[in-house]
Amino acid sequence: MRLTADARGVYPIAPTPFLDDGRIDTASIDRLVDFYLDIGATGLTVLGQLGEAPKLTHAEGVAVATQMIRRAPGLPVIVGVSAPGFAAMRELTQDVMAAGAAGVMIAPPNTLRTDDQIVGYYRQAVQALGADVPFVIQDYPLTFSVQMTPAVIRRIVDELPSCAMLKHEDWPGLEKISALRGFERDGSMRHIAILCGNNGLFLDYEMARGADGANTGYAFPDMLCDVVRLSTSGQREAAHDLFDAHLPLLRYEQQPGVGLAVRKYLLMRRGLLASAAMRQPAAAMSATARAEVEHLLGRLARHDERARLPPA
Numbered sequence: 001m002r003l004t005a006d007a008r009g010v011y012p013i014a015p016t017p018f019l020d021d022g023r024i025d026t027a028s029i030d031r032l033v034d035f036y037l038d039i040g041a042t043g044l045t046v047l048g049q050l051g052e053a054p055k056l057t058h059a060e061g062v063a064v065a066t067q068m069i070r071r072a073p074g075l076p077v078i079v080g081v082s083a084p085g086f087a088a089m090r091e092l093t094q095d096v097m098a099a100g101a102a103g104v105m106i107a108p109p110n111t112l113r114t115d116d117q118i119v120g121y122y123r124q125a126v127q128a129l130g131a132d133v134p135f136v137i138q139d140y141p142l143t144f145s146v147q148m149t150p151a152v153i154r155r156i157v158d159e160l161p162s163c164a165m166l167k168h169e170d171w172p173g174l175e176k177i178s179a180l181r182g183f184e185r186d187g188s189m190r191h192i193a194i195l196c197g198n199n200g201l202f203l204d205y206e207m208a209r210g211a212d213g214a215n216t217g218y219a220f221p222d223m224l225c226d227v228v229r230l231s232t233s234g235q236r237e238a239a240h241d242l243f244d245a246h247l248p249l250l251r252y253e254q255q256p257g258v259g260l261a262v263r264k265y266l267l268m269r270r271g272l273l274a275s276a277a278m279r280q281p282a283a284a285m286s287a288t289a290r291a292e293v294e295h296l297l298g299r300l301a302r303h304d305e306r307a308r309l310p311p312a
Contacts, residue, residue, distance in 0.1 A: 001076050003103030003134040003164045007193040009042025010225045011078065013217035015264055016051045016064055018277040024060060026067060028273045033071040035272055039222040040229075042213070044072055045105060047080040049143065050217050050260050055279040061092060066099040076102030078136055078165075078215075084109070086128035093129045103134035103164060108146040115152040122156050122163075131162050136215075140169035140197065150179035154189045167215050169197035174209050181210035199254040200224055204243040207231035218250055219266035222306060245303035249296040261285045262293060269297070269309050 014036070017028035036044055046065050047053040053061060069077045079096040081104040083089040093104050106125050112118050122137070129135070137156060139148045148170075157163050170176050183189035195215035196206045203214055207228065214224045223246050230239035253262045261283055264276040276285075285293075290312070300307035 001100070001102050003043075003076050003078060003136070005164050005190070005192045007043060007076070007165055007195065008212035010040075010213050010221060010228055011043035011045050011076075011195055011215040012036050012041050012221040012224075013045045013048045013050055013197070013215065014068060015217065015260070015267065015273070016047075016053070016056065017273050018052075018275065018279055020275050020277050022277070022279055024064060025274055028275075029064065029067050030071055032267075032272050033068050036221065037072060037075070040225045041075065041221065043076045043078065043102070043215075044068060045078040045080065045215060048105065048217070049080070049107070049138075049140070050263070051080065052260070052279055053080055053082075058088070058092060058095075062095045062099070065096045065101065069096075069100045073100075078103050078105050080105045080107075080138075081129075082107040082138070086125065089125065090128045093133060097133060103136060104129065105136040105138050105167060107138040107140065107144055108148075110145045112146045115149070115155070118146065118148060118152050119155050119159065122160060126160050126162055131160075134162055134164040135160075136165040136167050137163060138167045138169070138197075140167070142169070142171060142198075150176055150183065153180060154183050157189055157192055163192060165193040165195060165215075167197050168194050168206070168211065171198055171201070173198075174202065174205055177206060177209040177211055199250055199259070200227075201250065201254060203227055204231070204240050207239070208236070217263060218246075219253060219263045219270065220246060220249075220304075220306060223304070242304070245300060249293075249300055249307075252293065252296055258283045258285060258289065262289070265290065265293060266297075269312065 017025035019025045065079045079101045081089045081092045194211045195213050197216040213228045227239045267273045268276040
């Protein structure tokens, strides 16, 4: 199953589960993947920025990706392969594609400054990985400090046929989605899938601008599936009502630094992870932060029963 430009729906970003001693928790991997299947996810992304991929050895990364691919044989699985050099990127790509991955996600290094440098980087990446490997552009300037204009994305898409998807995480970025869909309408760019990250902070309006869905890791991905479904079926106000109920918790989880700790805590509270552990170095949640998350869960439960969890 290869990733195509027709991808849509919700591709949750899966965290890498760890036990308290730092070992990979394989049982929680299976539980997570089963949950993603149950809620109607249309794909899956592993070893992303919030999958703690840099803390894994090559062998561990391949093992985690392979387990998720095998557990979800009906879903396209994208694997993050970003690395400082193309040798490591190529080795990981070859191994996960051999295991059945649908494609890979590539983030730009923070040394890129000009449009030509950005396009040249992705050109070299395709040369290193192979033109037959579908890839996702990860456009997240808040993290990578690389500004990709709509025009430079169009150049990458036009020059490199293996580009199948944009993971849109610019902020503000609604006008970028409109510009890219405008290029498609006027025939100056072929169609690619646009799935949005940034924890879904603007998913309600991103869908209206022409996004195909979400590619992010909020601890309630079932809500993201519902919002995408409601949006695509024309139930705009219902989509906004559900999204608005989750926004305070979603915003809290998106905090830089501590955000992944919050997400793992929530996934543990939902019974999907055995432990909220992160590999070191890691930011820990304070008791005050945990109390705040519990307060947000209680408020959310007034509107969404999925947040009504047993006492911590």
